[in-house]
Amino acid sequence: MIRSLRVLLCIAVLVSCAFAQTRLNGAGATFPYPIYSKWFNEYHNQHSDIEINYQSIGSGGGIRQVQAGTVDFGASDGPMTDQQIAESKVKVLHVPTVLGSVVPAYNIPGVSGEVKFTPDALAGIFLGKITKWNDKAITSANPGVNFPDQSITVAHRSDGSGTTYIFTDYLSKVSPDWKNNVGKGTSVKWPVGIGGKGNEGVAGSIRQLPGSIGYIELIYALQNKIPFGSVQNSSKNFIKASLESTTAAAVGVKMPADFRVSITNPPGKDAYPIASFTWLLIPTSPTDATKGKVLKDYLFWMLDKGQTMTQALSYAPLPAQVVEMEKAAITKQVKP
Amino acid sequence: MSDSVDPMNPTEPLGQLPKPATAIPSMAQVSKERKTAASTVLQKIRTSHPRASRIPDSVFAVIILLSAISVFAIVVLVAWELIDKSRLSLHQFGIGFFYGHDWDPVAGSFGAMPFIYGTLVSSFLALLMAVPLSIGVAVYVTEMCPQRLRAIISFLVELLAAIPSVIYGLWGIFVLAPLLREYVEPFLARTLGWTGLFTGPMYGLGMLAAGIIMAIMVVPVIASITREVMTAVPQNQREAVLALGATRWEMIRMGVLRNARIGIVGGVILGLGRALGETMAVTMVIGNRPEIAKSLFAPGYTMASVIANEFTEATGDLYLSALVEIGLALFIVTLIVNALARLLVWSITGGTARVRA
Numbered sequence: 110m111i112r113s114l115r116v117l118l119c120i121a122v123l124v125s126c127a128f129a130q131t132r133l134n135g136a137g138a139t140f141p142y143p144i145y146s147k148w149f150n151e152y153h154n155q156h157s158d159i160e161i162n163y164q165s166i167g168s169g170g171g172i173r174q175v176q177a178g179t180v181d182f183g184a185s186d187g188p189m190t191d192q193q194i195a196e197s198k199v200k201v202l203h204v205p206t207v208l209g210s211v212v213p214a215y216n217i218p219g220v221s222g223e224v225k226f227t228p229d230a231l232a233g234i235f236l237g238k239i240t241k242w243n244d245k246a247i248t249s250a251n252p253g254v255n256f257p258d259q260s261i262t263v264a265h266r267s268d269g270s271g272t273t274y275i276f277t278d279y280l281s282k283v284s285p286d287w288k289n290n291v292g293k294g295t296s297v298k299w300p301v302g303i304g305g306k307g308n309e310g311v312a313g314s315i316r317q318l319p320g321s322i323g324y325i326e327l328i329y330a331l332q333n334k335i336p337f338g339s340v341q342n343s344s345k346n347f348i349k350a351s352l353e354s355t356t357a358a359a360v361g362v363k364m365p366a367d368f369r370v371s372i373t374n375p376p377g378k379d380a381y382p383i384a385s386f387t388w389l390l391i392p393t394s395p396t397d398a399t400k401g402k403v404l405k406d407y408l409f410w411m412l413d414k415g416q417t418m419t420q421a422l423s424y425a426p427l428p429a430q431v432v433e434m435e436k437a438a439i440t441k442q443v444k445p
Numbered sequence: 446m447s448d449s450v451d452p453m454n455p456t457e458p459l460g461q462l463p464k465p466a467t468a469i470p471s472m473a474q475v476s477k478e479r480k481t482a483a484s485t486v487l488q489k490i491r492t493s494h495p496r497a498s499r500i501p502d503s504v505f506a507v508i509i510l511l512s513a514i515s516v517f518a519i520v521v522l523v524a525w526e527l528i529d530k531s532r533l534s535l536h537q538f539g540i541g542f543f544y545g546h547d548w549d550p551v552a553g554s555f556g557a558m559p560f561i562y563g564t565l566v567s568s569f570l571a572l573l574m575a576v577p578l579s580i581g582v583a584v585y586v587t588e589m590c591p592q593r594l595r596a597i598i599s600f601l602v603e604l605l606a607a608i609p610s611v612i613y614g615l616w617g618i619f620v621l622a623p624l625l626r627e628y629v630e631p632f633l634a635r636t637l638g639w640t641g642l643f644t645g646p647m648y649g650l651g652m653l654a655a656g657i658i659m660a661i662m663v664v665p666v667i668a669s670i671t672r673e674v675m676t677a678v679p680q681n682q683r684e685a686v687l688a689l690g691a692t693r694w695e696m697i698r699m700g701v702l703r704n705a706r707i708g709i710v711g712g713v714i715l716g717l718g719r720a721l722g723e724t725m726a727v728t729m730v731i732g733n734r735p736e737i738a739k740s741l742f743a744p745g746y747t748m749a750s751v752i753a754n755e756f757t758e759a760t761g762d763l764y765l766s767a768l769v770e771i772g773l774a775l776f777i778v779t780l781i782v783n784a785l786a787r788l789l790v791w792s793i794t795g796g797t798a799r800v801r802a
Contacts, residue, residue, distance in 0.1 A: 167757030267733030269758025292551035295758040303650055303744045304733030313618045
């Protein structure tokens with residue numbers, strides 16, 4: 110008797126799960142995956158009939174899937190290019206969700222404090238033109254620090270990543286040499302250095318190799334307590350990356366109507382210069398109206414409640430004026 | 446078997462030659478009787494296990510044939526898919542893709558040579574280290590090992606095969622690379638630096654590290670196959686060689702290794718296959734730099750690694766197409782290397798034996 114009741118109960122639970130549930134599928138960037146899964150989980154807890162699945166398959170995959178219309182929304186660390194938008198079957202709105210930044214981490218024997226990097230020094234190091242730690246371009250910005258006469262080993266990401274995109278985007282803006290010879294992208298042809306897989310690969314190489322420098326995500330550096338240097342911004346101030354200085358990078362930037370904007374090397378005296386938005390790619394005319402409605406509700410929730418949860422996971426929240434702009438754009442552009 | 450009387454049979458009475466079959470049981474008759482005996486046994490099995498013979502032989506033959514054909518179908522499909530998806534890059538770069546040195550996703554210029562070189566050199570290095578080691582392990586386990594230790598060593602070798610490659614990779618970064626950088630590479634540079642193979646900055650990570658990691662991963666494959674093959678060498682071969690006055694080493698060399706050589710080469714080919722396709726562990730330690738350097742300390746790149754690294758974030762049709770063409774290059778290189786290995790076996794055996802792997 111008890112057993113059959115249990116079976117009945119199980120069936121009832123299963124049926125109720127299958128019933129009245131709207132399931133959204135998304136795919137894309139890996140960088141914001143921790144905060145996205147937290148948001149989707151939290152949203153499901155508050156709206157038990159809605160479930161949002163997200164697969165962190167990479168920005169490239171996210172763009173391809175949303176272009177083909179195989180997912181309800183995509184996500185990317187870099188905005189879609191004009192060509193990608195032209196090729197896309199689905200018209201999409203770029204919705205910035207959080208901000209991330211990239212920091213230079215290093216391992217210099219005998220130097221324990223924070224090292225200050227000018228844009229020229231960073232570009233020179235990654236171009237392979239500055240090869241020793243006691244080069245004038247580095248020492249002149251760090252009076253009082255005693256740099257060893259050691260050669261520099263560059264560590265970079267070997268896997269295609271939004272982190273590389275942000276970093277090379279920054280270098281392209283501050284160094285014409287970099288722009289002409291290397292350029293920006295999720296993978297580039299590195300003039301020097303060895304490639305490590307993922308943040309952990311780069312951080313591992315830095316830890317292992319005396320005299321090395323590499324770039325990693327701020328979140329990874331904070332969570333793993335990896336020391337990193339400050340970078341000189343466009344107002345000539347040396348800024349150390351933090352959640353505040355990352356959000357500050359988005360304040361002074363003139364936001365275009367489609368939100369496709371690069372905020373590396375922005376104006377603003379407190380802005381950290383190697384920062385970027387990460388975007389959700391939302392189809393403006395969803396094929397399934399119910400799903401479209403649910404997704405729209407979720408976006409508003411994300412821009413209000415969601416933004417308060419970012420700091421716990423070391424993501425920088427959006428500035429208030431960007432949130433307002435996004436809400437207006439979503440109301441206006443996304444159907445229904 | 447012949448149906449007539451066996452002329453070699455000395456018990457056959459000569460006088461009864463015209464009617465031999467009826468007089469005494471001939472070989473044919475004996476075999477016939479055996480057959481009927483066997484068929485009654487089969488009949489018993491069939492009645493007691495009615496499901497055992499429900500499938501007629503013809504159906505069975507078709508099923509087996511289909512399984513065999515599926516192998517061809519899979520290979521052809523893979524090749525076709527690779528060619529189809531890399532069409533854009535094939536058109537753009539032509540045959541030059543395979544010997545081009547440039548890999549610049551930003552400029553849209555792609556060449557596979559550094560990756561082909563890295564794959565071949567790292568796999569060759571791995572085999573160079575793994576083959577002697579694996580044969581040593583197999584010889585010890587089959588010929589010289591106390592019974593109790595045998596089970597332990599075999600178990601440990603098979604355990605090596607079960608470790609996921611990402612674990613090997615992490616071990617490579619955090620244990621092997623510092624070890625190489627601090628001790629092994631300086632030593633090699635001092636003693637063998639003149640060869641030009643061990644020069645330049647020592648990162649720990651690089652071609653040498655990749656070769657060593659892969660060697661460790663390949664050892665269980667080659668060692669366990671070699672052990673099986675050597676166990677299969679008949680005991681009387683060993684005894685015969687020993688009876689001729691051979692020492693233990695001569696016995697192993699002439700009696701065992703010589704007989705097992707085809708199987709050993711088969712094992713090496715399987716190991717090579719694993720090395721060519723290995724992705725994760727290699728990516729983590731090879732340094733991922735698409736460059737052809739003479740020094741083994743220098744970072745390199747393999748075909749499998751570049752696909753794994755860049756495919757997920759690749760945007761742009763040409764870029765994707767070039768990555769698929771790298772896959773095609775890997776397919777072709779694997780084909781050529783396997784063909785060469787088979788030719789090698791042929792030349793060893795004088796064309797009489799086939800590789801069993």
